[in-house]
Amino acid sequence: MALAADSILTLFKLYKRRDRPPDLRSVLDVRDAASGYPQVFNVHLNSSAVSEEQAQALGLQPVSQWKAFGLCGFPGLLLIVNPFTSYAQRYWVCQALKTYPRKPNVCNIDAHDPERGDPWQDGLRTGKEDAHRPRSLLERLRWVTLGFHYNWDSKKYAAQHHSPFPTDLGKLSSCLIRTCGFPMFLPEAAIINYYRLDSTLGIHTDSSELDLTQPLLSLSFGQSAIFLLGGTRRDDPAVPLWLHSGDIMVMFGDARQRFHAVPRIVAAPGGGLPSSLLDCANCKTTDSCTFPHEATDTSGLFISAEEWDICSRYLLKNRINVTVRQVLGPGLSFPDEPIAAADCFCKNLGMDGSCHPDVVL
Numbered sequence: 538m539a540l541a542a543d544s545i546l547t548l549f550k551l552y553k554r555r556d557r558p559p560d561l562r563s564v565l566d567v568r569d570a571a572s573g574y575p576q577v578f579n580v581h582l583n584s585s586a587v588s589e590e591q592a593q594a595l596g597l598q599p600v601s602q603w604k605a606f607g608l609c610g611f612p613g614l615l616l617i618v619n620p621f622t623s624y625a626q627r628y629w630v631c632q633a634l635k636t637y638p639r640k641p642n643v644c645n646i647d648a649h650d651p652e653r654g655d656p657w658q659d660g661l662r663t664g665k666e667d668a669h670r671p672r673s674l675l676e677r678l679r680w681v682t683l684g685f686h687y688n689w690d691s692k693k694y695a696a697q698h699h700s701p702f703p704t705d706l707g708k709l710s711s712c713l714i715r716t717c718g719f720p721m722f723l724p725e726a727a728i729i730n731y732y733r734l735d736s737t738l739g740i741h742t743d744s745s746e747l748d749l750t751q752p753l754l755s756l757s758f759g760q761s762a763i764f765l766l767g768g769t770r771r772d773d774p775a776v777p778l779w780l781h782s783g784d785i786m787v788m789f790g791d792a793r794q795r796f797h798a799v800p801r802i803v804a805a806p807g808g809g810l811p812s813s814l815l816d817c818a819n820c821k822t823t824d825s826c827t828f829p830h831e832a833t834d835t836s837g838l839f840i841s842a843e844e845w846d847i848c849s850r851y852l853l854k855n856r857i858n859v860t861v862r863q864v865l866g867p868g869l870s871f872p873d874e875p876i877a878a879a880d881c882f883c884k885n886l887g888m889d890g891s892c893h894p895d896v897v898l
């Protein structure tokens with residue numbers, strides 16, 4: 538199968554349209570790499586960079602068992618097929634819904650409601666959504682920023698606009714990036730995007746970080762996304778890729794400043810949870826799994842059955858993406874002058890007017 542030569546804008550419109558469902562067969566799934574994608578090649582990660590014990594403590598399979606791929610024509614792009622244990626995926630999802638949206642971390646709701654409460658405490662509403670049923674804070678989450686908080690208006694990070702980066706996510710990020718050959722990566726900022734099934738993320742580059750020699754790490758959880766990766770110019774050919782729950786993408790070097798976008802979220806067939814969240818490695822069941830599995834899980838990343846109940850209901854209709862970035866390089870500090878704006882033209886993420894990055898077309 539040949540990769541499409543269409544521009545990112547052409548593909549964005551194609552996959553976004555709702556009136557005629559797009560043909561998803563041309564979306565590249567690196568899991569099928571063995572069956573007819575000559576452009577996909579295996580990448581051998583540095584498995585000695587992370588010990589089995591370190592991997593296990595973060596809920597990761599041993600690095601020697603991970604499957605990682607690159608794509609001809611897109612140097613600097615690395616895709617690691619879900620390296621998490623199913624149990625640990627649930628933990629990271631729970632952190633993204635329960636812990637990371639808490640103050641002092643910043644989220645889209647703050648602009649309208651600076652006194653907002655804890656989204657997790659507000660829970661999920663039951664019943665069908667309509668005008669008479671206001672959405673909970675958790676349902677209204679569109680983005681959360683961690684560490685150096687990205688300012689969507691100025692498109693800058695600032696020294697004063699900072700809160701502590703979560704230790705567990707920092708460890709996970711450094712560990713993942715070490716296996717890709719970047720031992721000096723400092724996880725200093727993260728943007729968590731919360732997608733509904735009808736959300737899109739517009740075409741943009743991420744170039745507001747001061748040190749662009751360090752990679753950008755992206756973790757996907759929940760429903761699958763079609764991810765478009767283009768070139769450094771808007772009319773360069775782009776490729777549509779599947780990102781499934783647990784998948785890791787790393788963009789560095791040539792790929793670090795390429796245009797990219799998410800034109801569509803695709804729910805699991807039958808409207809259920811993605812399979813990697815259904816299979817339980819501990820109890821070996823797909824339908825009657827009862828949590829927690831303290832007896833068999835050794836990572837220590839426990840979540841309770843009550844927590845998973847909320848997370849799993851959320852994930853039926855949502856995708857969560859976490860991007861982790863290094864903002865400052867060695868010896869760098871924030872300049873007084875504004876840095877170049879991210880080259881970005883974005884559509885609203887979500888339908889409630891809360892905008893993910895930057896400018897609305």
Ligand SMILES: O=C(O)CCC(=O)C(=O)O
Pocket residue numbers: 728730738743755757762764780797798799858860
């Ligand atoms: O959701 C994704 O997969 C991409 C997110 C992204 O590009 C961003 O947050 O800058």
Ligand SMILES: [Fe+2]
Pocket residue numbers: 741742743797
């Ligand atoms: Fe991005």
